Every structure is written in structure tokens, then in C-alpha cells.
Amino acid sequence: MSDHEGGPHGAEEAPAAGGGAAGPAGQDKRSLWAVVVVLLLGSGALWGASGLVWLEVPQGRTVDGRLADDFTGGELVQWPVPIALLALAAVAATLALRGAARRALGVLLAVVGAWTVYLALAGDTRDIAWSGWAPGYEGRTAEPVWTFWGPAAAVAGGACLALAGAVLVWRGHRMARMGAKYSAPGDRGAATDPELELWDALSGGDDPTDSAAASGDPAASGHATGPDAAAGPGNEIEPGGPPGADRPRDGHPE
Secondary structure (H helix, E strand, O other), X not given: OOHHHHHHHHHHHHHHHHHHHHHHXXXXXXXXXXXXXXXXXXXXXXXXXXXXXXXEOOOOEEEOOXXXXXXXXXXXXXXXXXXXXXXXXXXHHHHHOXXXXXXXXXXXXXXXXXXXXXHXXXXXXXXXXXXXEOOOOOOOOOOOEEOOHHHHHHHXXXXXXXXXXXXXXXXXHHOOOOOHHHOOOOOOOOOOXXXXXXXXXXXXXXXXXXXXXXXXXXXXXXXXXXXXXXXXXXXXXXXXOOOEOOXXXXXXXX
């Protein structure tokens, strides 16, 4: 194929190839940040669930012989805050890990998220040791009432963790990794400082000019060649230029 045929077509095909590679890379980055946002939402939902009222207790009802007040998530159960912290740690791990490690993190998040949903709906939140009514409140028939928003926030947080884990298992190996573009290739040698090498050689008792002479560099070895060689000791060139056939050596015309 001639240069006339190959040049323009090659120039047209290069942007197309670059554009095709940019698409998946951008999509992987969007998936990564979507997982990060979902994990942050899940962590916030679980943290908020710990402070919301989960159980409204009628006045005079006792638990273990003591008057009971409304129960918040943090008072009723102990797991919302630790799981919220786990979700925050998973954000950093998602950005740092890649490949199989990121997929393993996704499996862990999916399991923890499903377990959180189970605890919020049918776990130990119902295991309360009621002990009847306090003196003066006998005969009341009111029962404790479970609120909607407290357990719902915990369920939403667990669902966010499970969703983020599923996405990591599915697409985690294709997502970008933060800081990867700043990593130096393994086969790239570290930059050396010539002055530092010179001082190292002198400290070790070596003559750095020997290596320069062995490398064949005339300038480094001190042996000039070409026109500069004539300007050496004993070969001074007069201001008028080098001696030639049309210029006698004594400076007088023949």
C-alpha cells in the first residue's frame, strides 16, 4: 500500500480507536463512583437508624421491672453503628483494591447487607423482656408500637450495602482504581543523577574518567577530534584561518 493510501486512512482510524477505548473506561469510572455513593448512603442510613425511635412504649410499661421509655435503634440493638463504620471503611477499600480483591469485598458487603436487612425485619429487635405494668398502671391494655422509620432506615442501609456488593462482584474487576495512573511501571528504571554518580565513584576510589574514556566519548575523555584537534598544543591556527595552498605558512604571498 502506498503512503498516499495509508496516511489519511491511518489518521482517521486513530481517533476512532481512541474514542472506543474511552467509552468503557468512562463507564467503569462511573460504576466505581456509583458504588461509592451507594455505600455512603447506606452508612448514613444505618447511622441515622441508630438515633431514630424504633419502639414507642406506652406509659407505665416496664422492662425487667423498670419503667420503660421509647427505644431508639441504638438502645434497642447494637449493630447499626458498627455496620455503618464498616460501610465507610468499604469506601476506602473499594477505591484502593482491584481485581479479585475487589470482588471478594463485594461478596462480603452483599452478605453483611442481607444480614442487616434480616436483623432489622425479624432479628433480635423483637426480643424484649417485658415485665408487665408498674404500680398504678394495672389494667391498661395498650401495647408497644413499632415505628416505621427506624427499622426502615436500617433496611435501606442494609439494602444499599447488598446492592454495592452485588455491583462489585459483577463489575468490580472492570472498574478503575484510584491512583493507578500515578503508579510507575515496574520495568522503568529510577532516574539517576550524573553528579551523584560522580561523587559515588570518587568516594569509592574509582576514576570516573576511565568509564568516560571506555565509552568512546572524545569530549569526556579529553581527546578532541576533527577541527578542534588542530587547535591543540603545537598546532596553533593563525587568525586568518588554517594554512592552505593559497596562503603560505610565513604569511607573505608567494
